[in-house]
Amino acid sequence: MSRYKALSDELDPCVRQLVERLRQLKDHGELTMRHLAAKTGYSVKSWERYLGGTSLPPREALEALARITGTDPVPLLALHEIAADTWVGRRAGAVVEPRPTTQGQEQEQEPVTLIGPTTLPAIAPTPGRFPHIALTTGVVALAVALVAALLLMLRLDEDMTQAAVAAPPSTAAASPSPSYTCRITRIDGSWSAGINRGRNDEIVYGATGADVAEAQCLLRRAGISPGGIDGMFGPLTLRAVKTFQQRAGLVVDGMLGPRSWKALRG
Template structure:
């Protein structure tokens, strides 16, 4: 499990909870920031900032992490919306100027009272403006909290609204693969990689991975979806197959593992 720096005590509670949820998904999927960069299109440095709570991740990055780890994106998206609102409000709001402190009377050796300039009075109408801004922020947070509750109560309807693929130019939709299991020259094939037995490892993508996923499913071990992505579920399936076949359990598909898969 990765070691993280402690989140800042000044971090908004919603942003803190979002960062902790993203850390948990990353650790559960046994992913590194380099894996996240390869699978989501956002750089490893960006993921270090997102997971460290120093930068709020885009909604598309949250959806991408949920997709590759098999998590439900709806609660994460709702939490991101609340965190984004409070995050933007804090950044847009200028810090209040400190008032001149009123201290004890100056000692006899200090500057004469006549030379001390009077403390400037606060500009009229300043405090009502601050109170109004605070009220608007509080109302926004309350409305977003109500939206989160509605999302949880009506998850099916909301899922249809957010199920569209994220509009981002950083990544393209993964290709779809169909298993066509057949016996060719005494060897099993899914018809996806023309019978290649190239070595593939965790983090690989493409038709070779999809071929292996189809053959693992044929062998009775589920690799998750047939998506051409060598992720945590496929890794566990490969190790289970290697153990069952009496091979070295290293999680890599080399010539011996391919030979056993193809029968």
Template sequence: MKDRGELTMRHLAAKTGYSAKSWERYLGGTTLPPREAVEALARLTGDDPVPLFALHEIATDARNGRRARTGAQPPERTPEAEPEDGREQPASLTGPAAPHSGPRTPPIVLTAPAATGPAPGRFPRIALTAGVAALAVALLAVLLLMLRLGEDVPPAAAAAQPRTTAASTPPSYTCRIARSDGRWSAGINNGRNTEIYYGATGADVAEAQCLLRRAGISPGGIDGMFGPLTLRAVKTFQQRAGLVVDGMLGPRSWKALRG
């Protein structure tokens, strides 16, 4: 969504209120982003946040379950007790003693057969590994299913979501184009020439959108949001005016817009 919207970390930080370092951790998978950051990214890129919330809940449950599993340790084996004084087994277990006059024969010690099966604790570890692998496969399948469901949602169904509608309602601006002292103005930002770039919002963006429309280039709606349509209109205007085509409205671009 970030790359498709041509957003940079600086744009995300300026638009959402979360720092660029935080977005690097979120997008790099180091830290799970908060729900508010997910909603802010969806609003900025014009996407439906409902499938993203479902994926966020799945990721949260998976991380909590992984932490709970890593905290459990298999029980340790305790060695069998041995005689502290190093004495031999009683005569009843070692057989009859040899006469004192003859050479002493070594005692015959009865021992249990060595265990040939797997060591205790191996099966729980194998079962735990298999369970983690099965859970990872299931989560991946659910993720792919949610992504496909998100792509198949019709626009009408997406518009019916109350939270999405409330979050995506842009403010309205009215263009009042007038010329004073040889400079064009839309009457929105009091004639400011503030530098703005992709991802910016507010009256300065709405002023630029009005002036772009006056110049015969459509920026989309006059909504005060520097989105893809406004970016395309700014680049088209800069190319026509012989300016550097960087998509940012600086002093020279404002001067050319106000003509």
């Protein structure tokens, strides 16, 4: 399972639940950040923010993750709707409401947190203080307008960034992940799965391609399950490699080098 940074204690429980569910889907599907970027169209940096709880993923990213992991998207999207409401509320900051002053005194300020639509309470005017009250009301109204404009600009900027990242997936979506079939044969005293033409190149955790699929087939032939034959060197394949190395009396480092290949093909 991937190691993640601990989520902030200040994170809303609904957002925390969504992030933890995304992490579970990624680990269950044995997906690396590069896999997520290639198969969903959202960059590695975007997924780091989504899985770190610092940015709320868009609905399209959740639908793409559900599709590649074979998960029903409806519960995930429902959780996203709840998290989105709390996320917008969390990003609203505090504004400063000036305190009315009397003549000869300097104006002081103290923070006032505005939650939801702000309605200013009616203040009974005091003789000689009406200009100060009007000034205070105008400053507070201006502060509320500035906060609303800032939130709108942040939302538009995030949507534009996600749209720019999502543009290239047409090429990635057009090329589905290759499928591999094990054809175990004995050639010149060595076992082969017929996938990588007998190459013994070193491969490590996170690698993808025919060499990984060849190793997965040979691990299965040795009686050790690497998960699926999908060409992805994920957690299950890593565990299978270490088990095989330990059984064969090799250095248990989780990497398939010349000695491990020789033992697999022997």
